[in-house]
Structure formats: structure tokens, C-alpha cells
């Protein structure tokens with residue numbers, strides 16, 4: 001589904017990613033871990049197509065085609081979802097209306113009609129039940145006064161409604177409490193299928209107690225320095241990152 005080939009990325013002339021290779025197949029969950037400043041958020045932003053980065057070398061292939069020339073909106077239409085894409089507060093726009101607009105914008109870009117209201121309602125009902133989201137939450141203004149957990153709930157609801165092929169969840173927030181982590185985990189687990197894939201960026205091994213990744217990668221200083229399975233995350237929790245870093249520096 002996603003193939004990252006020898007990706008080198010700069011910001012303001014500074015080398016941030018220094019040759020990333022990553023293959024993600026349908027049905028897989030990949031966790032990307034690593035110390036602060038390693039380039040994890042840069043990697044997720046580059047996949048989603050944020051434009052402040054210079055791609056010097058390498059390629060990002062999604063479903064067989066290079067996406068480097070596509071805008072973030074076009075990548076979203078192809079089924080790439082990045083969490084925290086819309087962290088803005090929008091007074092007067094409800095959680096429901098925001099997600100409806102996002103769905104219909106995507107359809108419009110594909111030359112399709114708006115989703116019929118009855119179908120939208122059914123989808124909304126199905127996903128809010130799945131994720132145990134109540135009606136009061138759906139009619140709140142987007143992100144206004146949301147707690148950390150509510151922001152996560154909103155994000156996960158958007159993800160469930162949009163049904164992306166590839167979700168990239170960048171769990172940057174060190175203030176996330178255990179309830180918020182559980183909301184994310186439940187959302188990922190319940191929307192998981194053999195057709196979609198998730199890249200989960202986290203420095204918390206704890207999140208991986210709730211989401212079992214197929215692969216764990218350690219990103220350090222712009223490179224993936226170690227890959228393994230879920231046992232690697234457990235080892236990192238016990239031993240920290242230093243033992244991995246020592247082997248490369």
C-alpha cells in the first residue's frame with residue numbers, strides 16, 4: 001500500500017530525514033517510536049503532504065504511484081488520513097457538520113454526488129455506536145473547549161467516518177491520559193480491517209499495551225535504526241532507547 005524509498009528530507013536546509021525505507025501492507029499496524037527530535041512528526045507530515053519540507057531524494061509510493069506531487073487534499077482523497085489535520089477550533093461548526101463536509105468534499109473531488117442524507121445518517125449512527133460517542137458530543141462546536149480525550153474522540157470519529165486506507169496517528173501529546181490513550185486504541189482496533197493500515201507514531205510503549213502492532217520501528221536521528229515486532233516495544237520500555245542508539249553511533 002505504502003512504499004517509502006530512501007527518503008531524504010530537509011527543513012530550511014537542515015537534514016531531518018536521512019534515508020527512510022518503509023513498506024506498509026494492507027491490514028498492518030506499524031508503530032514508529034524514538035526519542036524526541038528524531039523526525040517522527042516530520043515523517044508523518046511528509047507522507048500527508050505538508051509543504052514546508054524539501055524532499056531531496058527518494059520517493060513515496062501509495063498504491064503503486066508516487067504521491068510526491070500531490071497536495072495534502074489530494075492525498076486525503078486517495079485515502080490517507082493524518083490525525084491532527086484539523087486541530088483548529090471552529091465556533092458554530094459542529095463535529096457532525098465538519099465530518100459531513102469532509103466526506104462530501106472528498107466525493108466532490110472524485111466527481112461524485114454528495115452522500116445521500118439517509119446514508120450519511122446511517123453511517124453516523126453506525127460509527128458513533130461503534131465508538132460509543134453520544135449525540136451531545138456530535139453537536140458540539142469543533143474542538144472548542146475539548147479536553148485531550150475529547151479531541152482524540154473527535155479525531156477517531158473522523159477517521160471512522162472517512163474510512164481511510166492509511167491512517168497516520170501522531171501521538172505527540174505528552175499530556176494524554178490513560179482514558180485518551182484507550183479512546184485511540186479502541187478506535188484503531190475497532191476500525192481495523194484487512195484492507196486498511198495504520199502508522200502509529202508514539203513514544204509511549206503504554207499505547208502499545210492496547211494496540212498490538214505488527215511491526216515496531218525505532219527512528220533516531222532521521223533514520224530507522226531498528227525494526228522488530230511487538231516484543232521490541234516491550235524491550236524499549238524496559239531498557240529505554242540508549243542500547244539501540246549505541247549500536248548506530
Ligand code: ADP
Nearest residue numbers: 011012016035036037038039040041042043052
Ligand atoms: P519528533 O516528532 O521525532 O520529535 P520532529 O519531526 O518533530 O521529531 O523533529 C525532527 C527535527 O526537525 C528536530 O530537530 C526539529 O527541531 C526539526 N524540525 C521540525 N520541524 C521543523 C521546522 N518547521 N523548522 C525547523 N526545524 C524543524
Ligand code: MG
Nearest residue numbers: 036037041172
Ligand atoms: Mg517531538
Ligand code: MG
Nearest residue numbers: 040041042172
Ligand atoms: Mg513528534
